[in-house]
Amino acid sequence: MALASGVRFAERALLRPWALLRGTTLGRTEPAAGGGGDGARRFGSQRVLVEPDAASGVAVMKLRNPPVNALSLELLTELVISLEKLENDKTFRGVILTSDCPRVFCAGLDLTEICGRNPAHCAEYWKAMQELWLRTYLSSLVLVAAINGACPAGGCIIALSCDCRVLADNPKYRIGLNETLLGIIAPFWLKDTYVNTIGHRASEQALQLGSLFPPAEALQVGLVDQVVPEDQVQSTALSEMARWLAVPDHARQLTKNMMRKATADRLLRQRDADTQNFVSFVCRDSIQKSLQAYLEKLRQRKG
Numbered sequence: 001m002a003l004a005s006g007v008r009f010a011e012r013a014l015l016r017p018w019a020l021l022r023g024t025t026l027g028r029t030e031p032a033a034g035g036g037g038d039g040a041r042r043f044g045s046q047r048v049l050v051e052p053d054a055a056s057g058v059a060v061m062k063l064r065n066p067p068v069n070a071l072s073l074e075l076l077t078e079l080v081i082s083l084e085k086l087e088n089d090k091t092f093r094g095v096i097l098t099s100d101c102p103r104v105f106c107a108g109l110d111l112t113e114i115c116g117r118n119p120a121h122c123a124e125y126w127k128a129m130q131e132l133w134l135r136t137y138l139s140s141l142v143l144v145a146a147i148n149g150a151c152p153a154g155g156c157i158i159a160l161s162c163d164c165r166v167l168a169d170n171p172k173y174r175i176g177l178n179e180t181l182l183g184i185i186a187p188f189w190l191k192d193t194y195v196n197t198i199g200h201r202a203s204e205q206a207l208q209l210g211s212l213f214p215p216a217e218a219l220q221v222g223l224v225d226q227v228v229p230e231d232q233v234q235s236t237a238l239s240e241m242a243r244w245l246a247v248p249d250h251a252r253q254l255t256k257n258m259m260r261k262a263t264a265d266r267l268l269r270q271r272d273a274d275t276q277n278f279v280s281f282v283c284r285d286s287i288q289k290s291l292q293a294y295l296e297k298l299r300q301r302k303g
């Protein structure tokens, strides 16, 4: 189903979220393997698998957009809706966000969504990206990122929007904002998220250099909170979750809001201008050429 253009993503998501899904099966509920009662039923969509555990109030949300969980418009939409669904269900207090794709947590923006596309599509795409960031950054739930693969750019931003990050100890699983290496610029709210996590000087250096940090360095700079052997990522994420859930919700939520609201408000105040900046920037011929060359390099690297 083609999406009507010109209508704000957020408005449509609030009014008729299902209409945003193209060829998806969001809302499907099926029993988890070996599961029995309601607490073991999983739901989700084509690209986001949700395994809820009502007893603990924690859901595991798995990104599954193979091969690399690139943030397509569909994946962004499904993530927003799944998160909203859990937020609205008072059974749930926490979400562990992880990947269902081997070796990659999330490859960031789906470059095919902004390469060779018209301005209206780029605008719609960017609004969806803004929406996901706002939802995750301000979520009332405890969000723990169980980073079980490479985590560049937009993938890093999703992880940084969580409250806590556990990274698998594998030198190939690098994390950071590498936009400059693609010839593009992280917008101010990505930069703000970085600064809020690792501080101004470290961000200044890492953003300009487009650094992707291997696990030990990511831990050292403060991009992640724990680095553990790969087979312990989920259990460590659950332990972290327990630590965060031990705090009364209202106190934790108000504190989170106090820490993050100003950063989110900055985007909310200039969301349309940010979209226009993005569109006019990525639609430049020179930027399109850079993106095209980068995609080509990725495709050739494989062979």
Ligand SMILES: CCCCCCCCCC/C=C/CC(=O)SCCNC(=O)CCNC(=O)[C@H](O)C(C)(C)COP(=O)(O)OP(=O)(O)OC[C@H]1O[C@@H](n2cnc3c(N)ncnc32)[C@H](O)[C@@H]1OP(=O)(O)O
Pocket (backbone or CB within 6 Å): 067, 068, 070, 103, 104, 106, 107, 108, 109, 110, 111, 112, 150, 152, 153, 154, 155, 178, 179, 182, 184, 185, 186, 187, 277, 278, 281, 282, 295, 298, 299, 300, 301, 302
């Ligand atoms: C002045 C005003 C300023 C205005 C603001 C401007 C704002 C600009 C936008 C800023 C935001 C940017 C955020 C981003 O997220 S940009 C995206 C950056 N992402 C990357 O650089 C990651 C690229 N991918 C990789 O490094 C690797 O793929 C990987 C994630 C490490 C995994 O490696 P692996 O070896 O397992 O897999 P392959 O490399 O072989 O990839 C498999 C196929 O997937 C395709 N692919 C990979 N990444 C992407 C992607 N991000 N988008 C689309 N497609 C991707 C790859 O080409 C392979 O495809 P193929 O099978 O067809 O060959």
